[in-house]
Amino acid sequence: MALATTGIAGVLFQIPSGMIVDALRFKRSLIVFACTCIILSCVILLSQTSLYLIVAAQSLVGLAISIIPPSIAAITLGLVGKELFPLRVSINESIVHAGTLFAILIIGILAQFYGHAWIVYGTIMFSILALMPILFINPKEINYAAARELPLIQNGNDEAQAAPIALIKIAQTKSILIFFSAVIVFHFANAAQLPLVGQELAKINPDNDSIFMAGCIVLAQIVMVGVAYFLGFIIDKVGRKPIFLFSFIFLILRSLLFSITENSFYLLIIQLLDGISAGIFGVMSVVIVSDLASGTGRFNLLLGALGLCVGLGSSLSNIIAGFITKMYGFQVGFISLSFIAFIGLVIYSFALKETHGSPEPETL
Secondary structure (H helix, E strand, O other): OHHHHHHHHHHHHHHHHHHHHHHOOOHHHHHHHHHHHHHHHHHHHHHOOOHHHHHHHHHHHHHHHHHHHHHHHHHHHHHHHHHHHHHHHHHHHHHHHHHHHHHHHHHHHHHHHHOOHHHHHHHHHHHHHHHHHHHHOOHHHOOOOHHHOOOEEEEOOEEEEOOOOOHHHHHOEHHHHHHHHHHHHHHHHHOOHHHHHHHHHHHHOOOOHHHHHHHHHHHHHHHHHHHHHHHOOOHHHHOHHHHHHHHHHHHHHHHHHHHOOOOHHHHHHHOHHHHHHHHHHHHHHHHHHHHHHOOOOOHHHHHHHHHHHHHHHHHHHHHHHHHHHHHHOHHHHHHHHHHHHHHHHHHHHHHOOOOOOOOOOOEO
16 A cells, blocks of 8 residues: 555646646746655655555655656756757656666665665655756746746737636647547556566566566666657657657567567567667657647646556556456467557557647647
8 A cells, every 4th residue: 555655646646736837936946845755755764664654755755756747847848948848858858767777776786785774865865966956947047938838928018928728628639638548558558568577587587587677677777868868869850740659669569579488588688679669758748748738838737647647557557467467378468568559559640640830739
């Protein structure tokens, strides 16, 4: 229950957090608040054994992880503007994956030599370090209208912010609904694959399964660093849709390859495809949401909805794929996930137009 609290809280807080990021101007303070929540959670975990306090601590982490991504995206958009946003998102995502890899290695080494408590101490350390760059961001350089995709309108000789689009109109926009449906399907097909690989490794190579599992995670993160950085140079040249389609193609290929081998080394190599598909998704999903939110004033709300769809798809993936695998084995489990990914590919290919430079979207 306590372990599940972070995920549940993270999903529940996604849309409210996005709305808050849209509404408030002090976005730097939101990141400070989120990092403080993580630090407070770690302190509680170190000093308490009560289930209720542990659940509260994990809820704070869920709140933090729902605030940080939209806050960073909003600050980025407000600083660099619409034209440079795709390039900056690719750089941000590359740094995120590199930072994740660095944190995993450092905390892993500390925990190995000094005990598991250093997992918590290391998290506190990195949360404090994350606060420092915030001090170097000049809030006066952030365009707060641009940070939420809110257009400016002429009011005589002055410019004023337009009103945000009504939530009901957002909920009725076809392109938004289609894209978020594709996101749910992507994570439905994706989320269970690594846990299933972990179970398969434990079955076929029980003595070294933890080493291979760690390798799967680390190698995928390394690939994500390169993929995310590279995308920044081709997003505007190639377009959003063709690139995002490749995330589904690599996802299908990965699950099919997993279904035909039980060799630990082959499983490790195939997992590199996760670095490609997840690296593409991490960059392109934020950029596409920015396109869909253009002129609405609801950019960060839609990022929250994106996080909600990711959580929903991941939950469905683990529940249903876990059941199928238990009943029919790993091969059928992976093939079923490839079929789900194919459905997502079809939805995105035929139902959604290119979002870059598209005219005003249709409503239902």
